Amino acid sequence: MSNIALSNEEIRRYSRHLIMPEVGMAGQRRLKQGSVLLIGSGGLGSPLALYLAAAGVGHIGLVDFDVVDESNLQRQIVHGTATVGKPKTASAQARMHDLNPFVEVTTYETQITSANALELLQPYDVIIDGTDNFPTRYLTNDASVLLGKPNVYGSIFRFEGQATVFSPKDGGPCYRCLYPEPPPPGLVPSCAEGGVLGVLPGVIGTIQATEAIKLITGIGETLVGRLMLYDALAMRFRELKLRRNPACPVCGDHPTVTTLIDYDQFCGIFPESSTLGSQDAITPVELAALLQSDERPYLLDVRNPYEVEIATIPGTDKLIPVDQLQERLNELDTALEMVVYCRSGVRSGRAVELLKSAGFRKLKNLTGGILRWSSDVDASVPRY
Amino acid sequence: MAVTITIPTALRQYAAGKATVVLEADNVGALLRGLVEQHPTLGKHLFGEDGRLRSFVNVYVGDEDIRYLAGEATPLQAGETVSIIPAIAGGTR
Numbered sequence A: 001m002s003n004i005a006l007s008n009e010e011i012r013r014y015s016r017h018l019i020m021p022e023v024g025m026a027g028q029r030r031l032k033q034g035s036v037l038l039i040g041s042g043g044l045g046s047p048l049a050l051y052l053a054a055a056g057v058g059h060i061g062l063v064d065f066d067v068v069d070e071s072n073l074q075r076q077i078v079h080g081t082a083t084v085g086k087p088k089t090a091s092a093q094a095r096m097h098d099l100n101p102f103v104e105v106t107t108y109e110t111q112i113t114s115a116n117a118l119e120l121l122q123p124y125d126v127i128i129d130g131t132d133n134f135p136t137r138y139l140t141n142d143a144s145v146l147l148g149k150p151n152v153y154g155s156i157f158r159f160e161g162q163a164t165v166f167s168p169k170d171g172g173p174c175y176r177c178l179y180p181e182p183p184p185p186g187l188v189p190s191c192a193e194g195g196v197l198g199v200l201p202g203v204i205g206t207i208q209a210t211e212a213i214k215l216i217t218g219i220g221e222t223l224v225g226r227l228m229l230y231d232a233l234a235m236r237f238r239e240l241k242l243r244r245n246p247a248c249p250v251c252g253d254h255p256t257v258t259t260l261i262d263y264d265q266f267c268g269i270f271p272e273s274s275t276l277g278s279q280d281a282i283t284p285v286e287l288a289a290l291l292q293s294d295e296r297p298y299l300l301d302v303r304n305p306y307e308v309e310i311a312t313i314p315g316t317d318k319l320i321p322v323d324q325l326q327e328r329l330n331e332l333d334t335a336l337e338m339v340v341y342c343r344s345g346v347r348s349g350r351a352v353e354l355l356k357s358a359g360f361r362k363l364k365n366l367t368g369g370i371l372r373w374s375s376d377v378d379a380s381v382p383r384y
Numbered sequence B: 001m002a003v004t005i006t007i008p009t010a011l012r013q014y015a016a017g018k019a020t021v022v023l024e025a026d027n028v029g030a031l032l033r034g035l036v037e038q039h040p041t042l043g044k045h046l047f048g049e050d051g052r053l054r055s056f057v058n059v060y061v062g063d064e065d066i067r068y069l070a071g072e073a074t075p076l077q078a079g080e081t082v083s084i085i086p087a088i089a090g091g092t093r
């Protein structure tokens, strides 16, 4: 396997690896022959793409369907101001090629789905999960288990991160052993709602890159069977023991999931999950007109207080974060015509559903939230 | 037995922002119910309608998953740390 040659240029480039006996020529040849599929080229994917390319992993695949946005650059360091608006795969590929022209980078500008996952993963030795949602995480897990490939996992939220290596063929658990089922939508805040410290994905993604390099070179002790937890605020690392569950539906002794399933459905995500219709919605332009009229509605903001400091709609009557709404219903008057808003319209949609079930009838959800208020009504309100 | 529970970032908003809570309890089930008594909104995030721990919330005593100990009946020693570790999906596109 390790008879692949390194050129003199490559030997100069990788000399700090080569003079370490743990890597040496043999390890560097393994890296050159190795291949990694990176699912997601965002926060976690950025340091992964950079370090794996720099280390000389011979073939790196990138899967992402998103384009670079200004708000990504606070943490997604593989991209740059010059590539805003360009596909993330192409943006990362150009940067990786500049960092190390000796590695081959294949881009897949597509969403990984049950239909294409096995084909995408098949050519690669190591799979890295740098995604941001439950359906893709379960899909990546199941496809990796079915193909017998190690899945290097990392996940982040605000100041906190998790990392491990799922590899049932090495005796460890898979993601489903750890979490048999995902949380129902809405119960756990998403990253877009929760925010993330910009350097956090740098720490967790770099741990994932370290594990991928160890898996390819066969050195050290991997995170198989251990969950590494990192708390940036306390600056504390801890580890927990993970075990393979013999009853796991995917990697257990009698698996019941033997082909890929519908992961949106598995995660409780349905295209028309909302009970709200167009009669429950109001556009920012319509709201602006109403606010000027005699029929001024009561304006309820369901965001968090720190978001109000960033941007607000003038004339807001009340702030109740959506998570406190159930307990604070008595502060609202069912008789009032009310418009509910948040940043993008998702949380306020949940709030309207909750208020309706509590007996409120004269309700409207502001479509597109404060983001669309900024683009359609008042550009002086910052978008965040 | 005074035991420390660590609250994950994602659930701190339902526990008055606290990162840790110290409570008296002899086993894990009693500890979690004591926690929910102090912070009722945590309840629906930890327990399903059937009253059982939700399958996307794991609880560890020290570094061991209670599913591989005695579940909610797992006894606690004074000074022990119990961690609540929910599934988080973030990676940020």
Ligand SMILES: [Zn+2]
Pocket: A173, A174, A175, A176, A177, A178, A244, A245, A248, A249, A250, A251, A252
């Ligand atoms: Zn499993």
